[in-house]
Amino acid sequence: MKLLLTGVSGLLGINFAQEMMDQHEIIGADRGKLRNAPFKVLKHDLLEPDAVESLLDKAQPEALVNCAALADLEACEDDLSLAKRLNTDLPRRLARACKSRGIPFVHISTDAVFDGQKDGFYSEEDPPSPPGAYSKTKLDGEWAVLTENPKAIVARVNFYGWSLGGKRSLAEFFYNNLTNNKSMSGFTDVIFCPMLVNDTARTLVKMLQRGLKGLYHLVGPQAMSKYQFGVEIARRFSLRESEITPKSVNFSGLIAKRSNNLWLSTRKLSTDLGEDLPAFSTGLDEFYTQYEQGYPQKIRGYQQL
Numbered sequence: 001m002k003l004l005l006t007g008v009s010g011l012l013g014i015n016f017a018q019e020m021m022d023q024h025e026i027i028g029a030d031r032g033k034l035r036n037a038p039f040k041v042l043k044h045d046l047l048e049p050d051a052v053e054s055l056l057d058k059a060q061p062e063a064l065v066n067c068a069a070l071a072d073l074e075a076c077e078d079d080l081s082l083a084k085r086l087n088t089d090l091p092r093r094l095a096r097a098c099k100s101r102g103i104p105f106v107h108i109s110t111d112a113v114f115d116g117q118k119d120g121f122y123s124e125e126d127p128p129s130p131p132g133a134y135s136k137t138k139l140d141g142e143w144a145v146l147t148e149n150p151k152a153i154v155a156r157v158n159f160y161g162w163s164l165g166g167k168r169s170l171a172e173f174f175y176n177n178l179t180n181n182k183s184m185s186g187f188t189d190v191i192f193c194p195m196l197v198n199d200t201a202r203t204l205v206k207m208l209q210r211g212l213k214g215l216y217h218l219v220g221p222q223a224m225s226k227y228q229f230g231v232e233i234a235r236r237f238s239l240r241e242s243e244i245t246p247k248s249v250n251f252s253g254l255i256a257k258r259s260n261n262l263w264l265s266t267r268k269l270s271t272d273l274g275e276d277l278p279a280f281s282t283g284l285d286e287f288y289t290q291y292e293q294g295y296p297q298k299i300r301g302y303q304q305l
């Protein structure tokens with residue numbers, strides 16, 4: 001399949017491309033960060049007028065996965081207009097263009113559309129209640145995509161992995177601090193369902209291949225606190241878990257409001273795929289194997305310095 005990935009320099013985009021480039025023809029769209037990538041890269045600022053049509057004309061993809069976003073919660077609070085343009089208006093334009101060209105479209109959304117006040121196990125039927133600028137603009141993006149293009153896949157995700165800049169994911173935060181013997185906090189009252197980003201990519205491709213459409217939760221099948229996640233990273237890398245201090249998010253000093261319980265049910269997706277989603281432990285083992293095999297250095301070598 002000829003797959004076009006927008007936001008290919010991001011955490012999901014780069015790992016998706018790396019994961020799939022041996023089995024599929026990957027074309028990535030970036031804003032100029034990538035130089036040595038082993039797949040085709042087209043340079044586009046997707047907020048420029050006509051960028052979407054021009055990208056599709058050049059790439060002629062058989063499917064498009066939209067990984068581009070303003071995914072930094074604090075940046076969304078600081079610049080709501082940019083957050084709307086990237087998280088709501090761009091997905092709408094991509095969904096519309098893909099529909100008119102008959103190109104299957106996957107849009108990536110977030111678990112954070114829920115405010116986390118319920119006891120968790122949110123299903124796709126639960127009403128979303130986004131707590132901040134990021135989650136509000138992402139939720140509007142979901143509605144925009146499914147209104148324009150009901151055959152699109154909208155996947156609410158949460159993932160971790162190795163990133164181009166080495167700091168994008170929560171796993172890297174814990175790994176970087178632990179290896180530098182720096183103390184850090186882990187929130188005990190923020191629950192989420194982390195999935196290795198390579199598992200996210202593999203599952204998204206299966207969803208495309210099986211012709212799924214509509215809204216899905218695509219997160220890890222195991223819920224845990226961010227503190228517990230840090231401890232799991234420390235244990236897998238044989239680092240000192242005692243460097244991680246359990247803390248409440250209420251004392252974090254972060255401005256953008258976080259949801260407390262983002263335990264999402266993935267029953268709909270596993271039923272429609274006819275298989276269980278990848279377990280947390282196998283993802284963590286793969287994350288560690290990637291580290292042993294120099295995967296982080298390999299993907300970082302793709303960027304323009």
Ligand SMILES: NC(=O)c1ccc[n+]([C@@H]2O[C@H](COP(=O)([O-])OP(=O)(O)OC[C@H]3O[C@@H](n4cnc5c(N)ncnc54)[C@H](OP(=O)(O)O)[C@@H]3O)[C@@H](O)[C@H]2O)c1
Nearest residue numbers: 007009010011012031045046068069071108110157158159
């Ligand atoms: N990380 C998570 O755990 C998580 C959790 C829930 C949902 N998500 C969702 O998953 C998706 C991917 O997230 P991520 O963590 O991979 O995000 P990321 O690392 O911040 O990557 C965002 C990507 O969007 C690109 N982009 C931004 N503005 C652009 C523009 N004007 N034109 C073209 N490209 C532009 C960025 O390019 P530059 O590199 O040039 O800035 C980058 O490649 C997002 O939809 C996010 O909301 C992520």
